[in-house]
Amino acid sequence: MPPAVVLVTGVSRWLGGALAAELASDPAIDRVIGVDTVPPSPAVLRRLGRTEFVRADIRNPLIAKVIESASVDTVVHMNISSTPAGAGGRVPMKELNVIGTMQLLAACQRAPSVRRLVLKSTSAVYGASPRDPAVFTEAMQARRVPRGGFARDSLDIEGYVRSFARRRPDVAVAVLRFAHFIGPRIDSLLTEAFRLPVVPTVLGYDARLQLLHEDDALAVLVRATTGDFTGTVNVGAPGTVLLSQALRRLGRVAVPVPAPAIGSLSRLTRSAGMVDWSPEQMRLLVYGRVLDTRVLREEFGYAPRFSTSAALADYGRTLVPVVAPELVDAVVTGTTAVASRVAGHATTVGALGRSLWRPREPDAPVVPGLRAVRDV
Amino acid sequence: MPEARVIPLHPGDDEPSTPAPPPGWDAQLADVLDFLRRRMTGNYDTDEFGFDPDLTDHVVLPLLRPWFQRWFRVEAQGLENVPDVGGALVVANHSGTVPVDALMTTVALHDEHPASRRFRLLGADLVFQVPFMGAMARKMGATLACNEDAERLLRAGELVGVFPEGFKGVGKPFSERYTLQRFGRGGFVTAALRTGAPIVPCAIVGAEEIYPMLGNARIAARVLGLPYFPITPTFPLLGPLGAVPLPSKWFIAFGEPIETAAYGPGAADDPMVVFNLTDQVRETIQHSLYSLLLQRRSVFS
Numbered sequence: 001m002p003p004a005v006v007l008v009t010g011v012s013r014w015l016g017g018a019l020a021a022e023l024a025s026d027p028a029i030d031r032v033i034g035v036d037t038v039p040p041s042p043a044v045l046r047r048l049g050r051t052e053f054v055r056a057d058i059r060n061p062l063i064a065k066v067i068e069s070a071s072v073d074t075v076v077h078m079n080i081s082s083t084p085a086g087a088g089g090r091v092p093m094k095e096l097n098v099i100g101t102m103q104l105l106a107a108c109q110r111a112p113s114v115r116r117l118v119l120k121s122t123s124a125v126y127g128a129s130p131r132d133p134a135v136f137t138e139a140m141q142a143r144r145v146p147r148g149g150f151a152r153d154s155l156d157i158e159g160y161v162r163s164f165a166r167r168r169p170d171v172a173v174a175v176l177r178f179a180h181f182i183g184p185r186i187d188s189l190l191t192e193a194f195r196l197p198v199v200p201t202v203l204g205y206d207a208r209l210q211l212l213h214e215d216d217a218l219a220v221l222v223r224a225t226t227g228d229f230t231g232t233v234n235v236g237a238p239g240t241v242l243l244s245q246a247l248r249r250l251g252r253v254a255v256p257v258p259a260p261a262i263g264s265l266s267r268l269t270r271s272a273g274m275v276d277w278s279p280e281q282m283r284l285l286v287y288g289r290v291l292d293t294r295v296l297r298e299e300f301g302y303a304p305r306f307s308t309s310a311a312l313a314d315y316g317r318t319l320v321p322v323v324a325p326e327l328v329d330a331v332v333t334g335t336t337a338v339a340s341r342v343a344g345h346a347t348t349v350g351a352l353g354r355s356l357w358r359p360r361e362p363d364a365p366v367v368p369g370l371r372a373v374r375d376v
Numbered sequence: 377m378p379e380a381r382v383i384p385l386h387p388g389d390d391e392p393s394t395p396a397p398p399p400g401w402d403a404q405l406a407d408v409l410d411f412l413r414r415r416m417t418g419n420y421d422t423d424e425f426g427f428d429p430d431l432t433d434h435v436v437l438p439l440l441r442p443w444f445q446r447w448f449r450v451e452a453q454g455l456e457n458v459p460d461v462g463g464a465l466v467v468a469n470h471s472g473t474v475p476v477d478a479l480m481t482t483v484a485l486h487d488e489h490p491a492s493r494r495f496r497l498l499g500a501d502l503v504f505q506v507p508f509m510g511a512m513a514r515k516m517g518a519t520l521a522c523n524e525d526a527e528r529l530l531r532a533g534e535l536v537g538v539f540p541e542g543f544k545g546v547g548k549p550f551s552e553r554y555t556l557q558r559f560g561r562g563g564f565v566t567a568a569l570r571t572g573a574p575i576v577p578c579a580i581v582g583a584e585e586i587y588p589m590l591g592n593a594r595i596a597a598r599v600l601g602l603p604y605f606p607i608t609p610t611f612p613l614l615g616p617l618g619a620v621p622l623p624s625k626w627f628i629a630f631g632e633p634i635e636t637a638a639y640g641p642g643a644a645d646d647p648m649v650v651f652n653l654t655d656q657v658r659e660t661i662q663h664s665l666y667s668l669l670l671q672r673r674s675v676f677s
Contacts, residue, residue, distance in 0.1 A: 130504035133524035134425045140524070204507025206515070208426045240424045242515075248418030259507065287504070290424045325417045332413040336406040343402030 002028040002226050003074035003116060007067060009058055009104065010079030011051070012036035014186050015120075015214070017044035019076065019221045024049040026226070033070055035063065036079065037096075058100040064107035071113040076225055077104060078120040080157065082150045082189065084278075090149075097153040098160075105164045108171070118224045119161050119175045123210075123234065124151035124280065126177075128287040134208075137292040138177070138232045149278035172230045176220060179236030179291055182311050183214030184318045189281060191315065194250055197322045200265055203256035207243045207288030210236040213306035213314060220302055233300045234291035239308040243285060246312055251321020259286070425525070426514030427496070436516055437486060443476075444483040447623050448582060452484040454630040460491040463530035463573040464633065466537045467564060467657050469556055469665060470545030472583035473606045476621065481537060481580065482516070484628050496529050497537045498522075498564075502603065526567035536573075538564045540654075547604035549592070553584035554669060556662050562654040565636075569644040569653075572637035577657050579664035582626030585675050587611065624675050627668050631660055 006023050010016040011034030024032045032051045034040070039055060040048065056062050058079055067075070080097050084090040108114045126132070127142030146152050158175060165173040181188040190211070193199055212235060220235050247254045257265055266277050277285075297303050306314060399407075411434050414420050420430040444450050458464065466485075471477060482495040497513070498521035504510035519525045521538065529536045539545060544557040568575050591607035611618030634657065636643075643649040 130510065131501045131520065131522075133522050133528075134519045135524070135528060137524075202507075204511060206426070206511040208422070208424065208514075210424075240422065240426075241418075242422050242426060242428070245418040245420070245422060248416060251417075288426070323416065328413050328416045332409045336402075336409055339402040339405045343400055347400075 002026070004029065005031045005033065005070050005072045005113075006074045006076065006225060007033045007035060007070070007072040008051075008076045008078065009035045009100075010077075010120075011048070011053065012038050012040040012044060013078075014044070015181070015217060015221070016078045017048060018214075018218050019078070019225070020051040021047040021049055022218060022222050023225065024051045029226075031070065033066065033072065035066065058104045059095060061103065061107070063104060064110060067107050067111045067114065072111065073113050074116040074118070074225055075104070075108055075114060076118045076120070076221065077101065078221075079104075080120065080122075080150075080154065082122070094153060097150075098156050101157045101160055105160055109164060109168055114168075114171055116172045116225075117161070117164070117174070118221070119157070119173070120221065121158055121175050121177045122150070122154045123177050123179050123236070123289055123291050124284070125154050125158060126289055126291075127151060128280075128284040128289050130287060132287060132289065135290045135292045136234070138234055138295055146280050149280040151280040172228065174224045174229050175232040176224055177232065177234050177291070178217060178220075179210045179212045179234075181214055181217055182211045182315045184315055186214040186217075189277065193277075194247070194252060194315070195319065196252070198253045198255050199247055200257045200262075200269075201243060201247070201254045202262055202282070202286050203258045205259075205286045207285050208240045208290050209243055209246060209288060209308070210240050210290045211308045211311045212237050212304065213311035216302075216304040216306055216311075219305075220296075220300075223300070223302055227301075229300050231295075231299075233295045234293055235296055236291040236293050237304045237306055237308045237311055238293065240290050241308055241312060243288070248323075249309075249312060250316045250319055251323045251325060253322050422515075425496070425517065425519045425529070426511075427494075427517040428515040429494075429517075431515050432517065437483060440479055440483050441487070444480055444487070447621075448480060448586075448626040450480050450484060450582075450626040450628060452488045452628045452630075454632075455484075455489050457630040457632055458485065458489055458493065458535065458576055459574065459633070460489075460493075461533065463533045463571060464535050464576055465526070465530065465564060465568045465573050466495070466535065466576045466578050466630070467661065468537065468539055468578035468580055469554075469661055470539035470541045471548070471553065471580070472546060472621075473587035473589045473608065474621075475539070475546050476586060477580045477583040478537065478539065480583070480626060481578065481628055485535065493535045495537050496534045498526055498539075500542055502543075521563075523563055523567050523570075526564065527571050530567060530571040530573040536567075540564055543603040547589065547592070547606070550584070550588040550590055554581070554665050556658055556665075559654050559658050562650045565650045565653045565657070566644040568636045569639055569650070570641050572641065574633035574635050574637075575653070575657055576633045577631040577660040577664070579629045579631070579661050579668055580626070581629075581665060581668040581672060582624045582675075585624035586621035588622070622676075625672065625677055627672065629664050629668055631664055634660070 006029060008016055008020045011020045017040055020032050020034045023029055034051045034053045035056050037057050054066055056066060079100060081093045084093045108117060126136045127144050127146045129144035131143040146155060161173060161175060180190050182190055244254060262282055266282060414430060422428045468481060478497050485493045485495045494517055497518040499513055499518045501520055503513050504520060526536055540559040541557040548557060587606060587608045589606045589608055593605040593607055597605035639649055
């Protein structure tokens with residue numbers, strides 16, 4: 001049964017706006033209500049269609065009134081900030097993430113109309129450490145529990161959602177643990193970093209990355225909102241790339257930085273307003289993380305359209321490579337051609353030299369068609 | 377009159393017996409350039425464990441081959457005991473101060489096994505903490521020694537290698553050479569039981585003598601965060617020259633596979649079955665170590 005009234009938090013950002021627009025274009029859904037603290041940008045606003053925008057802070061009890069008065073039956077919680085810069089500092093970020101979620105869940109608990117909750121979570125809850133198994137399934141937990149930043153917030157949020165699910169067993173709860181988003185339009189940690197012409201990496205480490213194309217992320221969110229999946233699911237594209245490999249494919253120049261210098265470098269990029277990475281996110285770029293997506297394909301019932309490589313290539317279309325693959329191709333083809341020409345000359349000269357300088361040895365007589373025969 | 381049957385005296389007589397001429401330097405250069413192009417543009421595949429077959433085949437294995445063929449003159453025995461397809465768990469003794477034995481077994485299984493099997497090693501978490509070593513280990517196909525990874529690889533039909541002695545084996549003093557240390561907690565047996573993969577016991581002789589560890593500088597090890605800091609007759613006395621391994625003669629013997637499928641996956645939760653299998657594997661390896669040592673005429677020939 002499709003939802004009648006959907007409330008989407010965090011609608012002013014790209015993914016939230018795209019989800020609201022997608023839901024609004026579905027005639028089976030009566031109302032789509034978008035909530036955010038900041039009004040959506042004109043570009044997002046144009047796409048939102050018949051979505052009703054409510055400028056509200058989910059940290060404020062006002063959100064309960066919105067849910068109750070519109071008798072919302074499905075809540076999609078996406079208002080989770082991954083970088084302090086987006087929320088105006090680490091303290092407001094934690095408040096928005098953790099207190100905001102608590103307020104929202106409290107409002108949902110009081111509203112009898114709510115029967116479905118979708119949480120946009122992250123694979124960061126698995127942490128990143130050298131003791132990690134290569135591939136995480138939903139049943140696994142972080143070997144080294146993330147202590148700060150976005151990962152810690154996400155762990156707390158998942159904890160609150162689990163306890164909400166215990167208190168309201170009649171509400172179906174879907175927790176989506178997304179891999180890194182990538183794509184031409186979405187803003188994420190990686191898309192930001194890969195736009196730098198020269199990308200700092202950690203010397204001596206090469207992380208395994210699993211990505212997810214923005215179109216697949218959107219499709220999964222729509223399916224989770226309108227479908228009936230309950231439980232936790234890892235959402236990632238099939239296949240992985242190494243960080244060094246991804247940078248080479250995008251034509252970026254990697255600059256390996258020794259691990260002790262990374263901290264001061266990230267402070268520098270943060271103050272320059274370029275890339276804002278927490279230590280937890282740096283750990284991810286050191287050790288990498290891969291998700292098992294069997295549940296996504298078999299139980300959730302979605303196969304991503306883009307593999308990790310295809311998603312990366314689609315994102316790469318929007319970048320101007322520093323090291324152009326065409327240039328590398330041209331250099332290789334040119335050198336190979338020159339080498340074979342030189343080799344051709346060298347063989348001719350060599351053969352000439354041999355025929356001039358060395359007396360020809362008489363070849364063994366070759367009699368055609370004769371072979372050893374044994375009578376049976 | 378029926379014609380006499382023609383029987384070639386040498387099979388394959390019809391084909392020219394001369395091997396294909398080695399590719400000219402220009403073809404080799406073209407291969408190298410093509411490899412460099414793939415590396416520059418990232419146009420190669422890696423798997424979810426970080427295994428990079430392109431790099432392994434074109435850089436790592438060619439670098440290891442001279443050591444395998446000339447320096448240690450490794451003789452691989454019983455390769456027929458390693459299945460051509462499907463998952464199997466190779467369990468070997470660990471020795472040599474530096475885990476060269478793992479690298480040589482990788483070369484043996486790739487170059488001398490008829491199916492050119494990839495050896496997917498399981499390494500301690502310390503390996504993946506250390507810069508360069510961890511990244512390189514993953515690119516060569518290694519992953520963390522934990523049940524999740526071992527079972528995932530075995531289910532995918534990979535040939536998995538494990539050294540249950542761990543640092544206890546590789547960092548043991550020279551006086552204890554060829555005596556197996558304790559075999560962990562039997563985690564490798566539970567991985568094999570859960571996936572029904574056969575266990576192939578493997579005995580490696582020769583690796584003990586490459587860096588005879590006479591002493592262990594405990595303070596240096598603690599400062600550097602290492603499990604041990606070796607003192608050999610040449611290291612650290614001769615500096616970097618002391619890091620050249622002694623050219624001992626190696627044997628790598630693969631024993632008959634021990635089937636685990638008959639126990640059923642439930643047996644992984646039966647500690648008695650796990651202990652017995654662990655002991656059986658350990659005994660088998662210890663016995664083949666002794667018989668290989670009897671075969672060996674001297675350490676260096």
